[in-house]
Amino acid sequence: MRVVHVVTLVSDDGAYGGPTSVAAGQLEECAARGHEVTLVALWRGAGPAPDRIGSVPLRSRPARSVLPGRFTGLMHPLLVGDLWRAMGGADVVHVHAGRDLVSLTALAVAVLRRRRFVAQTHGMVQPRRSAAVRLFDRVYVPLLRRARGCLVLTEQERRAVAGVVGENGPPLLTVPNGVRPDASGEAEHRPRGRQVLFLARLHPRKRPEAFVEMAALVHRRMPDARFTLHGADEGALPEVLRLIAAHGLEGVVSYGGALEHAEAVRAYARAAVYVLPSVDEPFGMTLIEALAAGTPVVCTDTCGIAEELAARGAGVVTDGSPRELADAVCGLLADDGRREALAAAGRRAVAEAFSVHAVTDRLEEIYGRVCQAPRHPPGRREPLRVGG
Structure with a gap:
C-alpha cells in the first residue's frame, strides 16, 4: 500500500510537537510492515532539511510565514506541487489537519486529485467563533467533510470535531497516539x-x-x-x-x-x-x-x-x-x-493501549477500508464503516 502523510511542520526543535512525532511514528511502523510511505511537510531548522525522518522519506520545502500566526500562516508555494505529485501515486492520504494553510492545501489537493483520504486533528480543530476562523472554515470545513474518516484521540475531541463538521461530517474514528515500547529494558x-x-x-x-x-x-x-x-x-x-x-x-x-x-x-x-x-x-x-x-x-x-x-x-x-x-x-x-x-x-x-504497533493495526484496518471504498463524484459521499 502506498501511504502519504501530510503534517504542517517538521523542525529541528520539535516546535510543532505531537502531530509531527505521531506522523513519523505511524509511518515508521507502516514502513516496517512493508508499506511504501512518504511524509510531506514544511521544514524549519538551522540547516537544510533531512531526506528522511528516521526511516521515513521526507518531501519538504522551507517554511515561510505568509500570514500571521505561529503555524497557521506557514506555507511555501512549491509545496503545492510536491503535494500534487506525492498524492498522485497514493492509495491513501492521511492529513494531520489543523486550521492552517498547509492542512487546507493538502485537503484541497486530495479532493482535486480524487484521492481517498483521512484526517487526524490532534485536538487542533475546536469550535471557534472569531471572524477569522469563521472565514477560514468556509473553505476548510467543506474539505474536511470529504474525508473518509476523521481520526480523534478521545471522546472529548470527538465532541469538539462533531461541533465543527456537523451532521454532514465524516465518521469519527477513535485512534489513540502510540509510541514504541522500550524493548531493551x-x-x-x-x-x-x-x-x-x-x-x-x-x-x-x-x-x-x-x-x-x-x-x-x-x-x-x-x-x-x-x-x-x-x-x-x-x-x-x-x-x-x-x-x-x-x-x-x-x-x-x-x-x-x-x-x-x-x-x-x-x-x-x-x-x-x-x-x-x-x-x-x-x-x-x-x-x-x-x-x-x-x-x-x-x-x-x-x-x-x-x-x-x-x-x-x-x-x-x-x-x-x-x-x-x-x-x-x-x-x-x-x-x-x-x-x-x-x-x-x-x-x-x-x-x-498506547503502543504504535496496536495503533498501526488500527490504521491498517482503516486504510484497508478506505482503499476498498468506491470513489464518488463531487458532492456525494458514503460513510466509512470501521469498528470502534
Missing part, C-alpha cells in the same frame, strides 16, 4: 537521582509557570531535588525566568531549550519524574513518551488520557495546582517502591 536500570522534568512547548496552556511554582514548593521539602524545563518558547519563557529569580531557584531550576527527538528520549530516561501541568490537553503525547522510557508521570485531571492512566495505576493525576503537583512529586521522590510500581504500570499501559 535499559531505561529501568538507569540511575535517575531526583531530577524532575518538564518537556513541552513553553505555551500558556502547558503552564510552565506552574512547574516553577511547584519546584519552589518541592525545594523547601527536598533541597536536593533539581528541575529542568525543555521546549520551544511560545511566549512563556520570560515569566518562567522571572519566577526562577523571584523564588531564588537559580541552580535549582534550569531551562535547557528545545530538544530533538533523540535528545528528548534521553531526557525522559534520565528523569526521576515527568510533570505535565497543562490544562485541557487533548491527549498528552509526552506522557506516554515518558512512560515508554520507564519514567513515572504526574499530570492534571483535564488531560485527555488522565482517566486511563489513573485507572491503570500508571500516573498520578492532580487538580493542576502547584500544591497538588508538589505533593505528588514529593511523594514519588521519597518512595522508590511506588516510583518503580508506577513505572512498571506505565510500561504495561504503553504495551497494551
